[in-house]
């Protein structure tokens with residue numbers, strides 16, 4: 298029986314559900330024991346999306362959503378543990394990312410992740426580590442992305458320059474030179490704009506395998522305008538979110554009346570090009586992709602066309618793309634427990650390394 302069990306919980310910017318993993322982790326080992334994907338009730342997803350933009354009565358709404366999320370995270374943990382008949386007392390801690398509803402890097406910056414840790418700890422009987430981002434921000438960092446040190450731990454390979462790209466709602470890249478983490482940043486939108494356009498025009502949550510995008514034609518003038526957003530030229534450290542890349546952003550750039558599938562093709566190209574452009578200075582020899590975007594075969598094809606090095610799923614390097622982020626937060630909980638630093642100043646720009654996250658006991 299494994300002895301260093303941690304749970305990782307991720308609810309990302311796509312607001313598509315909870316990814317939960319049980320891992321066995323130590324300084325010399327890491328393995329996935331069980332995985333579980335837990336749906337978010339539609340009404341809760343809607344409330345979360347409303348909170349992602351400034352609005353009225355935010356504190357009341359946030360308080361309610363936070364308690365609801367705490368309860369549903371606990372349900373997800375229960376179902377995860379049931380898969381391997383693991384008793385809760387065998388789990389050292391839960392690393393709970395929470396649901397980002399606001400991310401404002403910069404002077405006096407802050408990042409808000411909802412999901413009441415007291416609710417989760419009391420309902421499961423397991424200590425919870427949460428609020429991973431704010432100490433890095435207090436130290437002058439972006440507070441994001443936080444997964445690059447984990448990417449290094451899992452995917453660093455001697456003698457190879459690798460970029461690990463997570464394509465979730467937003468997309469982020471980690472730059473690995475052999476066993477050294479040399480950088481990392483959010484590249485910009487991942488699936489968020491494509492999801493939005495698909496929901497508006499097709500009524501589906503996302504464009505399965507990018508089939509709809511594949512049926513359209515890329516509109517080059519629009520693509521050029523979208524790529525002119527200053528975020529893409531900004532040097533790292535940088536991170537972003539729905540505060541910037543949202544429906545208003547898209548509407549304000551739309552001048553022409555395009556067939557909907559052409560816009561979808563253009564949005565897929567924006568994701569692929571912004572990722573590829575952000576990697577040109579690093580010149581990776583291999584690109585490993587994780588996050589839900591790894592399932593979008595059209596998008597991966599476009600990314601492959603934009604980069605002349607192999608573009609592969611992280612599965613080929615040992616971890617299925619659906620579980621990388623949740624596994625990273627289990628690893629960060631382990632780091633907190635062991636009082637090891639969780640952030641990478643070379644990525645976030647923080648003044649120093651720091652132990653991240655707050656512990657909530659049941």
Ligand SMILES: Nc1ncnc2c1ncn2[C@@H]1O[C@H](COP(=O)(O)OP(=O)(O)OP(=O)(O)O)[C@@H](O)[C@H]1O
Pocket residue numbers: 307308309310311312313463464465466467468487488492502503504505506507587588589590592593594622
């Ligand atoms: N078969 C598929 N075809 C196309 N896209 C897919 C497929 N499966 C998942 N996706 C995309 O992946 C998204 C979910 O990705 P993921 O769970 O990695 O995001 P997230 O963790 O919420 O985001 P972030 O990493 O920004 O926090 C979906 O919203 C969808 O756009």
Ligand SMILES: CC(=O)N[C@H]1[C@@H]2OC[C@@H](O2)[C@@H](O)[C@@H]1O[C@H](C)C(=O)O
Pocket residue numbers: 309310397400408440441442443444445463465466467468469483536537538622
């Ligand atoms: C503030 C926030 O929640 N950021 C997320 C988001 O989703 C992808 C990208 O933007 C990344 O910066 C981050 O998530 C991962 C888990 C990270 O911190 O590495």
